[in-house]
Amino acid sequence: DAEREQLNRLVRLGRYYSWLVEYAMELTGVAVAGPSSSSSRGGRRLGMQQSPYHVAVAQGCLEVLDVYRQAVLNVEARVVEAGSGVGWGLWSLLPLEEALSEFAELFPFLCDQIERIEAVRRKQEQGSDRGGEGRAPSAIEVFEGAARSGIPVVEGCSLRIAWHCYQVLFKQMHAWMVHGRLVDPTGEFFIRVEDGRRGGKGRERLRLRLRVMDADVVEGRLPGTISLPFAKDVLYVGQCTRILESLEVLGPVGVGGINRDKHRGGGGGGGTTTAATATPRDAGSEDARSD
Numbered sequence: 001d002a003e004r005e006q007l008n009r010l011v012r013l014g015r016y017y018s019w020l021v022e023y024a025m026e027l028t029g030v031a032v033a034g035p036s037s038s039s040s041r042g043g044r045r046l047g048m049q050q051s052p053y054h055v056a057v058a059q060g061c062l063e064v065l066d067v068y069r070q071a072v073l074n075v076e077a078r079v080v081e082a083g084s085g086v087g088w089g090l091w092s093l094l095p096l097e098e099a100l101s102e103f104a105e106l107f108p109f110l111c112d113q114i115e116r117i118e119a120v121r122r123k124q125e126q127g128s129d130r131g132g133e134g135r136a137p138s139a140i141e142v143f144e145g146a147a148r149s150g151i152p153v154v155e156g157c158s159l160r161i162a163w164h165c166y167q168v169l170f171k172q173m174h175a176w177m178v179h180g181r182l183v184d185p186t187g188e189f190f191i192r193v194e195d196g197r198r199g200g201k202g203r204e205r206l207r208l209r210l211r212v213m214d215a216d217v218v219e220g221r222l223p224g225t226i227s228l229p230f231a232k233d234v235l236y237v238g239q240c241t242r243i244l245e246s247l248e249v250l251g252p253v254g255v256g257g258i259n260r261d262k263h264r265g266g267g268g269g270g271g272t273t274t275a276a277t278a279t280p281r282d283a284g285s286e287d288a289r290s291d
Contacts, residue, residue: 024061054117054121064106071100079096109151113143176241190223193215215242216235
């Protein structure tokens with residue numbers, strides 16, 4: 001009976017691992033040692049717009065899975081090296097269970113938290129209003145809260161996944177404040193922009209664009225670490241950037257002889273800035289400018 005219970009615990013751990021592998025493969029497309037991508041979850045989101053925050057969570061899971069696989073390999077190497085010697089018999093499950101005890105505690109937690117943010121995603125996909133609580137803060141706040149659980153292995157994993165989520169948030173803020181572009185394919189960023197009507201030519205179209213441009217802060221999407229006054233400052237900076245871009249005030253040389261392309265770090269080649277292509281270095285490379 002004792003060995004049966006040990007086997008059941010190891011089987012449950014394997015099932016959690018299988019679930020996390022499928023989730024990570026589904027969102028990142030990274031091949032992971034585990035079940036085939038043709039399983040029940042595989043391909044469920046083909047053709048669907050993926051949340052960059054959920055992809056960030058999946059990337060954090062990949063790191064955890066790498067550590068788990070290395071732990072299993074270490075146990076395997078110790079068993080092979082010991083052979084049938086005393087203390088590491090081939091039929092003893094205690095060493096294996098002891099070596100993977102942290103993951104037996106961590107994997108159920110990860111699956112539960114992923115189910116929580118997936119529930120938010122499903123709820124929003126069923127509704128027509130995307131202006132309420134966004135999925136991005138949900139992912140950030142879920143793992144930030146878990147980072148204060150008092151369980152070391154859970155806290156460490158949660159902090160790492162929250163870090164991945166914040167990278168997405170910082171890149172969205174960088175795109176908005178520096179380029180005046182809203183990089184928010186799934187409606188999760190705390191700034192919402194409605195450009196209103198389209199049409200008109202030349203100055204008439206420009207005046208229309210400036211008049212109807214409507215950008216505001218969605219408080220329901222704010223993570224707990226970002227205050228409303230700070231979010232409004234971010235909104236204001238991005239609005240100014242959009243207006244200057246629309247008016248074409250900043251030419252190739254820029255204002256006061258400052259080379260705008262040089263400080264953007266991308267040269268004159270241009271290209272579309274996205275949350276996936278922006279880098280953390282880009283987010284911190286812009287110096288504040290004053291008249």
